Amino acid sequence: MTGNAKLVEHITARGADFGQWYTDVVKKAALIDYSSVKGCVILRPYAYAIWENIQKALDGMLKRTGHENVYMPLLIPESLLQREKDLVAGFAPEVAWVTHGGHEKLTERLCIRPTSETLFCEHYRNIIHSWRDLPKKYNQWCSVVRWEKSTRPFLRHREFLWQEGHTIHATADEAMRETLDMLDIYAELCEEWLAMPVIKGPKTESEKFPGAHSTYAIECMMHDGIGLQAGTTHYFEDTFARAFEIQYADKNNKMTYPFQTSWGVTTRLIGGIIMVHGDFSGRILPPRIAPVQVGIVPVAAHKEGVLEAASKLKERLLAAGIRADMDASDQSPGWKFAEYEMKGVPLRLEIGPRDLANGACMLARRDTGLKSPASLEGIETGIAGLLDDIQQGLLSRARENLKARTVSALSIDEMKARTEKGFIKSMWCGSGACEEAVKESTGMKSRCIPFEQERISDTCVCCGKPADKMLVFGFQY
Amino acid sequence: MTGNAKLVEHITARGADFGQWYTDVVKKAALIDYSSVKGCVILRPYAYAIWENIQKALDGMLKRTGHENVYMPLLIPESLLQREKDLVAGFAPEVAWVTHGGHEKLTERLCIRPTSETLFCEHYRNIIHSWRDLPKKYNQWCSVVRWEKSTRPFLRHREFLWQEGHTIHATADEAMRETLDMLDIYAELCEEWLAMPVIKGPKTESEKFPGAHSTYAIECMMHDGIGLQAGTTHYFEDTFARAFEIQYADKNNKMTYPFQTSWGVTTRLIGGIIMVHGDFSGRILPPRIAPVQVGIVPVAAHKEGVLEAASKLKERLLAAGIRADMDASDQSPGWKFAEYEMKGVPLRLEIGPRDLANGACMLARRDTGLKSPASLEGIETGIAGLLDDIQQGLLSRARENLKARTVSALSIDEMKARTEKGFIKSMWCGSGACEEAVKESTGMKSRCIPFEQERISDTCVCCGKPADKMLVFGFQY
Numbered sequence: 001m002t003g004n005a006k007l008v009e010h011i012t013a014r015g016a017d018f019g020q021w022y023t024d025v026v027k028k029a030a031l032i033d034y035s036s037v038k039g040c041v042i043l044r045p046y047a048y049a050i051w052e053n054i055q056k057a058l059d060g061m062l063k064r065t066g067h068e069n070v071y072m073p074l075l076i077p078e079s080l081l082q083r084e085k086d087l088v089a090g091f092a093p094e095v096a097w098v099t100h101g102g103h104e105k106l107t108e109r110l111c112i113r114p115t116s117e118t119l120f121c122e123h124y125r126n127i128i129h130s131w132r133d134l135p136k137k138y139n140q141w142c143s144v145v146r147w148e149k150s151t152r153p154f155l156r157h158r159e160f161l162w163q164e165g166h167t168i169h170a171t172a173d174e175a176m177r178e179t180l181d182m183l184d185i186y187a188e189l190c191e192e193w194l195a196m197p198v199i200k201g202p203k204t205e206s207e208k209f210p211g212a213h214s215t216y217a218i219e220c221m222m223h224d225g226i227g228l229q230a231g232t233t234h235y236f237e238d239t240f241a242r243a244f245e246i247q248y249a250d251k252n253n254k255m256t257y258p259f260q261t262s263w264g265v266t267t268r269l270i271g272g273i274i275m276v277h278g279d280f281s282g283r284i285l286p287p288r289i290a291p292v293q294v295g296i297v298p299v300a301a302h303k304e305g306v307l308e309a310a311s312k313l314k315e316r317l318l319a320a321g322i323r324a325d326m327d328a329s330d331q332s333p334g335w336k337f338a339e340y341e342m343k344g345v346p347l348r349l350e351i352g353p354r355d356l357a358n359g360a361c362m363l364a365r366r367d368t369g370l371k372s373p374a375s376l377e378g379i380e381t382g383i384a385g386l387l388d389d390i391q392q393g394l395l396s397r398a399r400e401n402l403k404a405r406t407v408s409a410l411s412i413d414e415m416k417a418r419t420e421k422g423f424i425k426s427m428w429c430g431s432g433a434c435e436e437a438v439k440e441s442t443g444m445k446s447r448c449i450p451f452e453q454e455r456i457s458d459t460c461v462c463c464g465k466p467a468d469k470m471l472v473f474g475f476q477y
Numbered sequence: 478m479t480g481n482a483k484l485v486e487h488i489t490a491r492g493a494d495f496g497q498w499y500t501d502v503v504k505k506a507a508l509i510d511y512s513s514v515k516g517c518v519i520l521r522p523y524a525y526a527i528w529e530n531i532q533k534a535l536d537g538m539l540k541r542t543g544h545e546n547v548y549m550p551l552l553i554p555e556s557l558l559q560r561e562k563d564l565v566a567g568f569a570p571e572v573a574w575v576t577h578g579g580h581e582k583l584t585e586r587l588c589i590r591p592t593s594e595t596l597f598c599e600h601y602r603n604i605i606h607s608w609r610d611l612p613k614k615y616n617q618w619c620s621v622v623r624w625e626k627s628t629r630p631f632l633r634h635r636e637f638l639w640q641e642g643h644t645i646h647a648t649a650d651e652a653m654r655e656t657l658d659m660l661d662i663y664a665e666l667c668e669e670w671l672a673m674p675v676i677k678g679p680k681t682e683s684e685k686f687p688g689a690h691s692t693y694a695i696e697c698m699m700h701d702g703i704g705l706q707a708g709t710t711h712y713f714e715d716t717f718a719r720a721f722e723i724q725y726a727d728k729n730n731k732m733t734y735p736f737q738t739s740w741g742v743t744t745r746l747i748g749g750i751i752m753v754h755g756d757f758s759g760r761i762l763p764p765r766i767a768p769v770q771v772g773i774v775p776v777a778a779h780k781e782g783v784l785e786a787a788s789k790l791k792e793r794l795l796a797a798g799i800r801a802d803m804d805a806s807d808q809s810p811g812w813k814f815a816e817y818e819m820k821g822v823p824l825r826l827e828i829g830p831r832d833l834a835n836g837a838c839m840l841a842r843r844d845t846g847l848k849s850p851a852s853l854e855g856i857e858t859g860i861a862g863l864l865d866d867i868q869q870g871l872l873s874r875a876r877e878n879l880k881a882r883t884v885s886a887l888s889i890d891e892m893k894a895r896t897e898k899g900f901i902k903s904m905w906c907g908s909g910a911c912e913e914a915v916k917e918s919t920g921m922k923s924r925c926i927p928f929e930q931e932r933i934s935d936t937c938v939c940c941g942k943p944a945d946k947m948l949v950f951g952f953q954y
Contacts, residue, residue, distance in 0.1 A: 030604075033604060035550045035600070036554050036557060036599060037550055037587060040550035040551070041550070042549055042550065042596075042600050043547060043548040045546065048545075048547050048548055049545075049546070051548075068525075069522065069525050070520060070521055070525050071519070071520040071528075071620075071638060072512070073512045073514055073518070073519065074622065074636050075514050075517055075622075077513050077514060093579045093580060094578075094579050095579065096577070096578050096587075097576060098573045098574060098576075098589070099575075100573070100574040100576070101571075101573050102569075102570045102571050102624045110514060112575070112589070119519075122513060123519050127507075138522070143548075143551060145552075161548060
């Protein structure tokens, strides 16, 4: 590896303390800064640019599948939040309350949205009257506030950015299909863009969203074997429609309750990318969402023609739709190498006087550290191919890690005996008490009931009674 | 015109009551819905899509000029807001206060950002140490909250969407240049994209932003002659740097205060577009930011081949980069015509069995109401040309209105004698008392001191003393 030792030594070794390694990589690589309000962080340009690339990818998928963006208010009156009893029970302990506007005390407290089901319901009640008005497939990009006790960069903030989709349909079937379609879109986002393999399936009763009939999740595994719930979709049946009195006249002019869904992913995905792909030199960003795909470092930049050639190369790559950047500062090449590595730039391009004479340059892959010379002629095609390779390589590597760290267990003792962190597949009778007992004994929560089921045994990992569901357990961030 | 009388009769005549016409157009054409919190509205899909197009245009210009997007927290501690005395005096009366997180009372109140200068200053203090760290040219897209007493759709909300740029520079000259460059970018956005002509220039002392050394504005005129401040840029000198103790080591290693700017435009621009271009049938959207540029209406859609031909045409236009939509519902063509007109779709394309037989269709311009037949062969080029024409036509029409409604006045009596609303150019001695006296007598506020000065007379419109500045007055939304 070409990293500059003076810079990288600041990063805690990933194997020694994964948590501290993560904090170092996030803070030292200028992704975030802390504000004076605990848990409310500043997303610095590089972090926000990653989010913009995620937004662009997902927003495109949502629009192609007929979703429209809207913007709902930030503030929810207390009485509105209380309309659906499970939702209020789930969120009331962790909302921020506005009590004063200017110098005046408000007649009713307003909370800052922790999620916007109530606002969408109020709006749907206003605009949905006939079967002609259905479905509505709305989405919004915004921030939400949840007054969490403990926080961690990207994974758990008091304020975070997300998208929340809220749809409403004439039939239960259609709403259920939407719930599952959105899960597929989230899986596609994670696997195809973020190179993060997922396990898909419903959450258990005890892990579902407050007020939902059922919740589905994509579950990812971080490099250290700990799980991250990367996205969820919820099917509400007609519970919210009944609580908010949303009714429409069907084709026979009969007043009917519609069916709803909601679904969201957040900036926590950025934390996931770092924890899945990062290494001892810092981050590694999947090329498809990396703000900078190729970092150009002029070597012996003072020599005639080097800077000009590097600039020209940058323009060529930009023209070919490759996100290229050049560090023309007066720092040393070694410093620049370490900086691009820490930032997670997938490919580094070095060009110096000797390369110029040969009509070539050097390419260094961030994922494998391998360096190889490349001719400048037609380099755009070569680079595009390498970026694809890196994208695929990161996904394969993460898939291998997921596979290697996923085992089966037939009993709680077997689960407890496991020393390496990871996912554990086990049979489950379906009882909440058994799920809770596993959590109590092992510290692991259920991740989901994977769609891809296996028959590991015939009996529940906890109570030994007949069991026909395979449930995946794991520690979580 | 082809409007369906049954639909359009709901819109108040624009000449009779411009304010009510505006409310009708905004509400009936499904741009917004009201929430249960006064002044906090829902931006419905069509309104949000206009905002997305404005964002895309402006974000592109900002990135091309070296600006980076970031995200700052929503909440500001009271003590942080109070660091700069003018800013807190300006905003404290209209901020919303968070006093509780979950069930606990906070030790310090937090306000929801009314603007983010204080947060950017705190962050700049953390990250700026050396001349190498300058400049920083940051921007954020977010919502802000200002607890206004009276509200009006798009023009004045308690919560609104905007972008706020915040930059920091080594020299006063560079910061001042940024302030003026951003004003030019706002003018370009308004004129080239929104077809809204602007007057550019500094605001007077009494109209500048709290804490700013100077404020510059782009001022637009609505169709009824009333002014709208469409965007502002502020030069802060080193006032905020001193208040927040932001210092950097310059090249001689001397600790130095940097210079700052901020600038913003908001969703109020959507209100401006409607008020500048709308007519008795509803909105007219400039093609460059219209979510739908061409609305296709199949005529006699039950006849063989009509729907298929209309669909194929839509796909052709989409492939050519034209935002086309087709209304294939079972409503009558007349209903669809009125709907597209109300929505402000710049061009309507009608296609029926007779057109099909002739390999042609009918195109109706929203701005002039003129209909003309067009051959289907190469129609993409023809439509792109027509859209350009409409864009230019709207800008010219708005320029004519601005010109026709802008007059000069030599005295306050002359100003008061004016019956038609519009802008009044007049000479001004530079005293705040004279500016105030004009406002008291006429109800008109100063808009700005235009960069394009004229010498109307040699004496102040109010006090009669020597005057060398031309100031523009006008009523405002």
